[in-house]
Amino acid sequence: MDNHTFRRLWIWPAILVASSALAAWAVTLPGPGLVRPLAAFWFLLVCPGMAFVPLLGIGDRLVALTLGIALSLSLGVLVALGMLGLGVWSATLGLRILIGVSLAGAALQLLIPLAARATGRRRVVEAEPARQRGAAESGPAPSITEGATRQ
Amino acid sequence: MTHALGTIGRRELPGGPAGSRRRPGLVWAGILALLAGACALWAFSLRRIDLAAISDYGLISSLPATFLLALALLSVSFLLALHAERLPEAVLLAHVVALVLILYGTGPLLYETPRLSWTYKHIGVAEYIQRTGGVEPSISIYFNWPGFFALAALFNQIAGLDSALAYAGWSHVFFELAFVGALLLLFRALSADRRVTWLAIWLFFVTNWVAPDYFAPQSLAYLLYLTLFGLLLNWFKVRGEIDEATVARWRVPRRLVPLAHRLVGYPEHDGAPNAGATPARRVGVMLIVIVLFATIVATHQLTPLVAFLCFAMIVLAARSRALGLPALMAVLTLAWYFYPAFPYTQDELYRFVLPFGRIGENLDRNLADLAAVSDGRAFVALTCRALTLSVWALAVVGAVRRFRAGHADVSCFALAFVPLVLPLLQPYEGEMLFRVYMFTLPFMVWLAAAAIYPSAATPTTRLTTGLAGVLCGLALAAFLIAYYGNERTNYFTADELAAAEWIYEDAPPRSLIVMGSFNSPMEYRDFERHSIVTLAGLDEFRERAPGPADLVEVERVMRWAPSSYLLVTRSQIEYVDLFRPLPAGSLTNLEEALRGSDRFKVAFENRDARVYVLTEP
Numbered sequence: 056m057d058n059h060t061f062r063r064l065w066i067w068p069a070i071l072v073a074s075s076a077l078a079a080w081a082v083t084l085p086g087p088g089l090v091r092p093l094a095a096f097w098f099l100l101v102c103p104g105m106a107f108v109p110l111l112g113i114g115d116r117l118v119a120l121t122l123g124i125a126l127s128l129s130l131g132v133l134v135a136l137g138m139l140g141l142g143v144w145s146a147t148l149g150l151r152i153l154i155g156v157s158l159a160g161a162a163l164q165l166l167i168p169l170a171a172r173a174t175g176r177r178r179v180v181e182a183e184p185a186r187q188r189g190a191a192e193s194g195p196a197p198s199i200t201e202g203a204t205r206q
Numbered sequence: 207m208t209h210a211l212g213t214i215g216r217r218e219l220p221g222g223p224a225g226s227r228r229r230p231g232l233v234w235a236g237i238l239a240l241l242a243g244a245c246a247l248w249a250f251s252l253r254r255i256d257l258a259a260i261s262d263y264g265l266i267s268s269l270p271a272t273f274l275l276a277l278a279l280l281s282v283s284f285l286l287a288l289h290a291e292r293l294p295e296a297v298l299l300a301h302v303v304a305l306v307l308i309l310y311g312t313g314p315l316l317y318e319t320p321r322l323s324w325t326y327k328h329i330g331v332a333e334y335i336q337r338t339g340g341v342e343p344s345i346s347i348y349f350n351w352p353g354f355f356a357l358a359a360l361f362n363q364i365a366g367l368d369s370a371l372a373y374a375g376w377s378h379v380f381f382e383l384a385f386v387g388a389l390l391l392l393f394r395a396l397s398a399d400r401r402v403t404w405l406a407i408w409l410f411f412v413t414n415w416v417a418p419d420y421f422a423p424q425s426l427a428y429l430l431y432l433t434l435f436g437l438l439l440n441w442f443k444v445r446g447e448i449d450e451a452t453v454a455r456w457r458v459p460r461r462l463v464p465l466a467h468r469l470v471g472y473p474e475h476d477g478a479p480n481a482g483a484t485p486a487r488r489v490g491v492m493l494i495v496i497v498l499f500a501t502i503v504a505t506h507q508l509t510p511l512v513a514f515l516c517f518a519m520i521v522l523a524a525r526s527r528a529l530g531l532p533a534l535m536a537v538l539t540l541a542w543y544f545y546p547a548f549p550y551t552q553d554e555l556y557r558f559v560l561p562f563g564r565i566g567e568n569l570d571r572n573l574a575d576l577a578a579v580s581d582g583r584a585f586v587a588l589t590c591r592a593l594t595l596s597v598w599a600l601a602v603v604g605a606v607r608r609f610r611a612g613h614a615d616v617s618c619f620a621l622a623f624v625p626l627v628l629p630l631l632q633p634y635e636g637e638m639l640f641r642v643y644m645f646t647l648p649f650m651v652w653l654a655a656a657a658i659y660p661s662a663a664t665p666t667t668r669l670t671t672g673l674a675g676v677l678c679g680l681a682l683a684a685f686l687i688a689y690y691g692n693e694r695t696n697y698f699t700a701d702e703l704a705a706a707e708w709i710y711e712d713a714p715p716r717s718l719i720v721m722g723s724f725n726s727p728m729e730y731r732d733f734e735r736h737s738i739v740t741l742a743g744l745d746e747f748r749e750r751a752p753g754p755a756d757l758v759e760v761e762r763v764m765r766w767a768p769s770s771y772l773l774v775t776r777s778q779i780e781y782v783d784l785f786r787p788l789p790a791g792s793l794t795n796l797e798e799a800l801r802g803s804d805r806f807k808v809a810f811e812n813r814d815a816r817v818y819v820l821t822e823p
Binding site: 078082084085086087088091092095096098099107108110111112115117118120121122124125126128129130131132133134135136138139140142144145146149150 | 299335339340341352353354356357359360361363364365366367372373384386387388390391394426429430433436437487490491494497498500501504505546
């Protein structure tokens with residue numbers, strides 16, 4: 056895995072984990088201040104959506120971010136409505152659910168390419184004897200990891 | 207990855223540039239200098255705008271020449287950037303961001319409080335949810351579609367804010383900036399020609415005078431609407447021609463197959479193929495589409511109906527592979543109307559169904575009587591109409607030119623023209639034409655841009671550049687009048703808000719708040735605790751000025767509740783003078799009478815607001 060691919064694989068999971076931690080800490084601060092609203096704004100606006108959007112492999116960062124914002128707002132609405140509907144309105148609970156969603160997405164962003172990479176290696180190993188037999192025709196093995204992590 | 211969604215800052219797209227072939231470095235430097243100059247001039251202009259000088263013609267009457275010069279420089283810079291060779295798209299994006307900040311950020315930067323009276327009501331609904339942790343559908347229609355308010359309440363609580371009052375004024379900038387990405391997603395699905403894409407984005411912001419961008423459910427629903435169709439057009443479109451054999455498989459009567467084929471068997475728009483649309487990713491995108499649509503359904507009553515109508519038409523025209531989605535849209539929409547929103551549906555269904563087909567009446571309720579308003583207001587209203595009709599007319603020209611160039615943009619046509627049937631169904635409290643314009647606008651401006659560049663093969667010439675410049679300039683001039691035309695009434699001073707705050711601090715629960723007109727910064731807190739009536743809304747005062755003889759009537763109204771307050775503000779007086787729900791000057795005359803009466807006394811006053819109470823409660 057080259058540096059570029061490695062960075063792309065980890066960047067959003069790292070941002071999501073850091074943002075979740077920041078939001079969880081900021082909500083304990085007394086009063087609104089400046090940090091708490093900014094942390095809440097960033098987290099609710101970007102994180103739940105960007106937990107999943109990178110899985111779609113959209114090349115344009117602006118479009119991906121817009122989609123992430125739209126999905127974040129949607130997930131925020133659905134979580135808030137769920138709490139209203141069930142009569143369990145609580146900002147802390149809502150934040151916890153959204154942090155859980157964000158971390159689950161972050162985990163998926165890491166696991167899916169890694170799983171694909173492992174599967175790819177196994178396929179390459181299994182195909183190796185056949186490849187050696189017909190090396191002239193088969194050419195280089197496709198990099199499934201690269202394909203799976205392309206964004 | 208190489209697909210339709212491109213990459214800002216790196217990618218060269220077709221339809222590029224033919225002009226500026228010499229010394230591109232010099233052209234780039236010139237473009238960036240113009241952009242920086244425009245931003246600096248705008249910043250310089252802000253301090254020179256005198257809000258007290260706003261006339262009936264709106265904010266444009268108090269804008270300094272440097273503000274207009276900033277917009278002119280920015281427009282020239284954008285047109286140069288649009289046609290410059292190998293210029294990164296990030297520069298075009300920077301121009302659009304600057305345009306959004308100038309056009310939509312000027313208000314929030316100038317005003318001490320959020321714009322538009324409805325904003326305050328929406329802040330109040332969110333504050334109710336935040337305070338009580340529930341909704342009460344019987345109080346207001348808003349609680350039947352509470353998605354936006356629930357999100358705002360959740361954010362307020364997590365952020366440690368008492369309400370959205372501190373940030374709601376910036377919604378205009380937030381939503382307009384968010385629209386940029388959504389439009390890029392949409393327009394790249396329609397064409398790979400970057401001239402059309404960016405010209406259409408520019409045109410959107412200089413013609414978006416209805417502006418679904420304030421702190422409101424419609425703004426959120428609109429952002430999701432644009433994103434949803436961006437996803438559907440990119441990932442689920444049917445490309446290429448449909449042959450007769452395919453049409454025959456749709457169980458069309460055999461004799462009608464050739465006709466059906468002529469109607470649908472043409473190549474769709476020329477957006478670049480989305481090579482990333484693998485089956486697994488399509489499943490993911492479809493899940494996101496469903497989440498977005500479910501949110502729209504829970505957020506706004508009209509938007510899901512429009513989305514359903516448009517997408518059903520796209521599927522009927524065989525232009526999407528998401529064949530089951532219209533059925534799911536219908537089920538989700540009806541389920542919401544008949545379960546969570548049932549209190550509203552039950553009471554209002556007849557009012558909803560009654561206007562079906564009464565297009566004359568519905569249109570009448572959507573068009574202001576220009577004879578009954580001030581000259582300035584009439585001019586602003588005429589400008590709005592002219593801008594609307596011009597955009598639509600140009601879109602028709604664009605559609606024809608695209609068709610003649612070999613493209614039939616069926617999905618775009620559906621999204622641009624299907625919402626035009628809405629006035630047949632509903633007047634929507636006199637706002638349906640606004641909504642129609644809003645829903646159709648992105649697709650109309652795309653077709654308008656395509657009128658200049660109907661295909662990627664259309665060369666960039668001085669004529670096309672000149673036409674684009676004239677179009678942008680005229681639209682911008684009309685926009686400044688149309689969008690900021692009612693600014694005398696749309697902004698509120700800190701003094702007006704202070705008067706409202708005094709009432710909320712002083713008033714016991716179940717008080718009655720009487721106002722001259724509804725145009726005040728009220729209901730942003732304690733939404734359910736007090737009742738509000740307006741003199742303009744009472745039959746007693748309809749079409750005649752309340753004078754000294756009417757104080758008895760005002761007192762009678764104020765005795766409806768044990769505790770009453772009469773609030774008269776600067777913006778109410780401006781509203782009455784501009785829109786004439788009461789004869790011009792009514793509220794000023796009424797105040798003179800109130801001050802001369804021993805039955806009323808001033809309980810609170812400042813420069814822009816007075817609160818009157820009864821001397822003998």
